[in-house]
Amino acid sequence: MAKVIKSGQVVADGWQVLRLADGDNPESVAVPPGPVLVPLAVWQARQADLAGRTELGVWLDSQEPASALAEAIDRLPVVAVNFPKFADGRGYSTATLLRTRYGFRGELRAIGDVQRDQFFFLQRCGFDCLQPAEGKYSDAQLEAALASLADFSEPYQGAVDRPAPVWRRLQRGVAA
Amino acid sequence: MYRYDVIDQRIVDERVAQFRDQTRRYLAGELSEDEFRPLRLQNGLYIQRHAPMLRIAVPYGALRSVQLRMLARIAREYDRGYGHFTTRQNIQFNWPELPKVPEILALLASVEMHAIQTSGNCIRNFTSDPFAGVAGDERIDPRPWAEILRQWSTFHPEFAYLPRKFKMAVNGAAEDRAVIRVHDIGLEVYRNAAGETGFRVLVGGGLGRTPIIGKEIAAFVPWQHVLTYCEAILRVYNLHGRRDNLYKARIKILVQALGIDEFRRQVEDEWQHLKDGPSTLTEDEVHRVADQFEDPAYEALSDGDPDYLQLLQANKPFAAWARRNVRHHKRAGYVSVVISLKKTGVPPGDITAEQMDLVADWADAYSFGELRVTHEQNLVLADVRQTDLFALWQQLRDAGLATPNIGLLTDIICCPGGDFCALANAKSIPIAEAIQSRFDDLDYLYDVGNIEINISGCMNACGHHHVGNIGILGVDKNGEEWYQVTIGGAQGNDASIGKVIGPSFAAAEMPAVIEALLDTYVAQRFEDELFVDTVRRVGVEPFKTRVYGGRVGGKKVANG
Numbered sequence: 001m002a003k004v005i006k007s008g009q010v011v012a013d014g015w016q017v018l019r020l021a022d023g024d025n026p027e028s029v030a031v032p033p034g035p036v037l038v039p040l041a042v043w044q045a046r047q048a049d050l051a052g053r054t055e056l057g058v059w060l061d062s063q064e065p066a067s068a069l070a071e072a073i074d075r076l077p078v079v080a081v082n083f084p085k086f087a088d089g090r091g092y093s094t095a096t097l098l099r100t101r102y103g104f105r106g107e108l109r110a111i112g113d114v115q116r117d118q119f120f121f122l123q124r125c126g127f128d129c130l131q132p133a134e135g136k137y138s139d140a141q142l143e144a145a146l147a148s149l150a151d152f153s154e155p156y157q158g159a160v161d162r163p164a165p166v167w168r169r170l171q172r173g174v175a176a
Numbered sequence: 177m178y179r180y181d182v183i184d185q186r187i188v189d190e191r192v193a194q195f196r197d198q199t200r201r202y203l204a205g206e207l208s209e210d211e212f213r214p215l216r217l218q219n220g221l222y223i224q225r226h227a228p229m230l231r232i233a234v235p236y237g238a239l240r241s242v243q244l245r246m247l248a249r250i251a252r253e254y255d256r257g258y259g260h261f262t263t264r265q266n267i268q269f270n271w272p273e274l275p276k277v278p279e280i281l282a283l284l285a286s287v288e289m290h291a292i293q294t295s296g297n298c299i300r301n302f303t304s305d306p307f308a309g310v311a312g313d314e315r316i317d318p319r320p321w322a323e324i325l326r327q328w329s330t331f332h333p334e335f336a337y338l339p340r341k342f343k344m345a346v347n348g349a350a351e352d353r354a355v356i357r358v359h360d361i362g363l364e365v366y367r368n369a370a371g372e373t374g375f376r377v378l379v380g381g382g383l384g385r386t387p388i389i390g391k392e393i394a395a396f397v398p399w400q401h402v403l404t405y406c407e408a409i410l411r412v413y414n415l416h417g418r419r420d421n422l423y424k425a426r427i428k429i430l431v432q433a434l435g436i437d438e439f440r441r442q443v444e445d446e447w448q449h450l451k452d453g454p455s456t457l458t459e460d461e462v463h464r465v466a467d468q469f470e471d472p473a474y475e476a477l478s479d480g481d482p483d484y485l486q487l488l489q490a491n492k493p494f495a496a497w498a499r500r501n502v503r504h505h506k507r508a509g510y511v512s513v514v515i516s517l518k519k520t521g522v523p524p525g526d527i528t529a530e531q532m533d534l535v536a537d538w539a540d541a542y543s544f545g546e547l548r549v550t551h552e553q554n555l556v557l558a559d560v561r562q563t564d565l566f567a568l569w570q571q572l573r574d575a576g577l578a579t580p581n582i583g584l585l586t587d588i589i590c591c592p593g594g595d596f597c598a599l600a601n602a603k604s605i606p607i608a609e610a611i612q613s614r615f616d617d618l619d620y621l622y623d624v625g626n627i628e629i630n631i632s633g634c635m636n637a638c639g640h641h642h643v644g645n646i647g648i649l650g651v652d653k654n655g656e657e658w659y660q661v662t663i664g665g666a667q668g669n670d671a672s673i674g675k676v677i678g679p680s681f682a683a684a685e686m687p688a689v690i691e692a693l694l695d696t697y698v699a700q701r702f703e704d705e706l707f708v709d710t711v712r713r714v715g716v717e718p719f720k721t722r723v724y725g726g727r728v729g730g731k732k733v734a735n736g
Contacts, residue, residue, distance in 0.1 A: 086214075087214055087337050088419060089334075089335070090414060090415055092333060092336070092337065092414070093334055093411050093414045093415050094415070101449060117198060120331075121337075122333075147197075151194045154183050154186060156328060156330055157330075158455050165328070165403075165455055167458070170183065172183060173181050176182050
């Protein structure tokens with residue numbers, strides 16, 4: 001079972017991420033039973049037959065817009081955003097939009113090339129579940145990586161986690 | 177000048193701890209080269225030809241004496257006794273050892289400095305007018321705005337992994353001394369007809385491979401909304417800027433592809449959601465920051481001190497220096513002094529640790545303990561009493577820092593080039609030196625007058641060659657170093673991109689090429705006409721004819 005970080009803790013996780021292989025057809029690919037995150041294309045093609053499943057979420061790839069989920073946002077318990085490479089930063093804006101523009105309240109999960117040195121930024125943009133690639137970290141490394149969630153205690157600017165910038169949150173100008 | 181509060185200090189302290197742990201994991205093999213690269217770059221750490229290069233942020237070019245002394249200490253203890261000021265008003269060290277970089281960052285943090293976002297695909301150090309606060313033509317002091325924007329951009333979580341680097345500059349005077357027209361976002365702060373403060377916003381300017389003058393996206397964004405407006409621009413860029421091709425990833429390419437009107441529409445759409453949100457600035461916060469840029473305790477003085485005027489008459493070298501290196505100040509009896517880092521034989525922008533200590537002492541003695549870095553790679557003591565000028569000049573001269581050449585031919589902007597930089601196609605420092613050596617006659621330099629020669633060792637254009645009146649670009653042709661020459665570029669309010677005059681030259685030819693260009697100018701100019709104005713009036717052709725005319729069948733000429 002995959003390990004993910006939720007609410008500052010390492011937990012075992014039963015959700016599968018369905019990724020299309022070359023030649024897979026979104027219309028016909030088998031969606032495994034149990035909790036599963038499907039690609040946007042599968043979800044768009046099969047909304048009707050997937051509608052009955054409660055443990056079903058959608059993942060967006062880095063070029064897919066948050067607006068694609070606008071209509072269904074309240075029905076999805078989990079939305080994931082894929083980072084094909086950690087340096088592809090589109091997912092930060094996508095997550096911000098899902099939270100602030102489309103009001104997504106469910107679990108927002110970062111998948112793909114998710115590494116500890118980006119945890120702080122991911123969390124700030126509204127991700128509450130971080131799923132490093134399987135095998136990326138040992139259990140001990142993943143526990144150690146929790147420290148990166150707290151790299152900075154009082155960031156300057158507002159973001160999803162703390163919408164107010166620091167000068168609205170705290171008294172500024174106290175001498176260092 | 178801005179002083180850190182507990183929050184600012186904690187952020188740089190936490191950055192040191194974070195980078196110390198990242199470096200440890202890299203050295204222990206837990207982070208791969210590819211994984212570590214963006215992390216170290218966002219701390220200004222490059223792997224160069226000889227050693228890592230560490231670029232330290234000097235936000236909008238402002239330094240206190242205590243900070244410069246720390247840079248001197250770092251130069252001595254962790255480098256080879258010197259540093260290099262850059263065209264982004266930062267300082268670079270060429271020889272630090274990677275395992276010791278966390279120590280250096282800790283020393284920097286102890287004097288309210290850092291290397292955050294001095295490289296990488298993120299919002300870089302903010303640049304501004306080196307004469308902010310003292311220039312007579314200033315409308316609004318840009319420094320508080322640069323500081324507010326610096327804080328907003330520092331570790332902005334949404335914009336840490338942009339398609340490409342992102343450079344911003346703020347100017348607040350009638351004359352643009354921050355080159356805002358060639359920045360990803362250029363901001364001009366001013367008061368509108370109703371007396372309200374706001375920003376003219378330019379977007380999509382830049383040098384590099386595709387030099388473009390920025391376009392106006394907004395004529396007036398009220399000050400309250402400057403952060404949300406910039407956020408909207410950055411979001412559109414982050415989502416839609418190209419990531420498939422490194423050379424087409426800057427915002428200027430996106431703006432060009434969409435057209436400024438469509439780009440503006442997308443930004444305005446985005447902004448409607450952000451405007452009036454929590455990032456809307458408050459008067460309290462603006463005052464908190466602006467209060468730290470209040471004028472220092474100027475004395476009531478008058479211009480034209482008789483002793484000073486007498487010395488100008490009596491001492492020719494002093495008068496020559498005062499004519500070029502001393503600038504008008506908004507307060508009577510005060511001037512701003514430009515310390516030239518363009519002495520022939522010294523790489524442009526380089527300064528030794530001993531000189532740094534001396535400049536720090538002079539800042540304390542003569543300029544309220546502060547100094548500025550210019551994007552032309554010189555230093556400024558902004559608030560010097562006219563009556564102190566002679567004493568200061570004598571000390572500058574003894575330290576080799578009184579070269580009277582500000583704005584002249586030998587005040588060359590130059591990147592480190594192939595001697596240091598791993599990206600460079602060709603050396604740039606020896607070209608600068610060869611030109612400086614050829615034109616060592618002050619009378620001739622004064623006769624030629626204001627002219628900017630800018631040299632870059634590669635397309636990345638750190639030496640701003642596109643906006644040099646004469647631009648020199650190092651190119652690689654089959655493993656050999658060649659130099660392409662442009663003329664007619666300019667910075668400032670009429671910023672323009674220079675035009676290539678023809679096939680490139682070998683290094684040894686460069687002084688003669690410059691001479692031919694200057695001869696053409698001297699022959700063609702109207703009285704008092706600047707080099708760049710002559711080029712604009714007569715075009716490239718006469719210059720081209722003169723430069724290439726003497727060549728036999730173009731034999732020594734490489735293609736392109």
